[in-house]
Amino acid sequence: MVFSNILGHSRSISFLSRVMKGRRLAHAYLFSGPEGVGKATVARAMAAGLLCTDTSTLAPCGYCPGCRQFASGNHPDFLRVLPDGASIKIDQIRAVKKQLTFSPFAEGRRIILVEEVQTMRREAGNSLLKMLEEPPPDNLFLLVASDAEPVLSTILSRCQVIAFAPLADDLAADIIRRHAPELGKRDALNLARLSEGCPGWALAMETGEVLALREQLIPALLEKKRSEARSIEESLFLAGAMAELKTDLNLLLNLLKVFFKDALLLSLCAESPAPVSAAHTKELVRARERWNLSQLSDKICAVDSAGQALARNCNRGLVCEVLMLRLIA
Ligand SMILES: [Zn+2]
Secondary structure (H helix, E strand, O other): OOOOOOOOOHHHHHHHHHHHHOOOOOOEEEEEEOOOOOHHHHHHHHHHHHHOOOOOOOOOOOOOHHHHHHHOOOOOOEEEEOOEOOEOOHHHHHHHHHHOOOOOOOOOOEEEEEOOHHHOOHHHHHHHHHHHHOOOOOEEEEEEEEOOOOOOHHHHOOOEEEEOOOOOHHHHHHHHHHHOOOOOHHHHHHHHHHOOOOHHHHHHHHHOOHHHHHHHHHHHHHOOOOOHHHHHHHHHHHHHHHHOOHHHHHHHHHHHHHHHHHHHHHHHHOOOOOOOOHHHHHHHHHHHHHOOHHHHHHHHHHHHHHHHHHHOOOOHHHHHHHHHHHHHO
């Protein structure tokens, strides 16, 4: 099977397997869902299966020229577009357009995989839309977009949307341990929980400095300060550390949001929303004692606004300072 190595997402995978088997492919698919849930992994597996020239099976054989070129990253009929810096630029889409004026090199089809479509600004998005409106024959578009930010609705309407939902914690933990076998079961489960069932997000956190900063930030927010001046001083110091995370800052914002959301749930339901470590349960209980429902929901809004400001390319340092001041307010 094309997707035999992939855990979870069984509905999307069985749908895609069916259309691949019946050769009833649409001209464009949009893989949509939370960050790090496995959308791009499934899209790449689909591309690998379609570029294999051994037609006796759906799964890539691993030996034919198509498979070898794909594995080496040099398949002439596989175009992959990733953000250049913070977003996908119009020049990148123009370059794809130019290649599409030629027929695919091999006899099959060309596959254009565009990842993080949500980072495209309007100009680049409209250029992509033109290609989707009049797709040259023998080209298949696989677009991958995180649902953290909206994708142009005109693009959505031109694609068949494949929706991805967060994975169950134990399934996400199994995937995390596949990639990081040194982790214990309990740690993997905790990461799965913190990443809300998105193993890609969990693994990115595991390697960076995000988790360490979270362990500093949340106790600092929970602590009752002796004076306002002291509290502002500490917040601005932490804001500086946050800004230094650069692209990982979004991961930290997600963690903060999960924390405040869980605290809100705990306040509403009086019990811990999901299995978390003892230390994290303690934090949630303190958060419930410290903040009421409206304060917690204000904090979630503050984290959301910070995420939106970053997506608009606002100054990272400033965004972090404003966020911290709102969180300690
Ligand atoms: Zn092959």
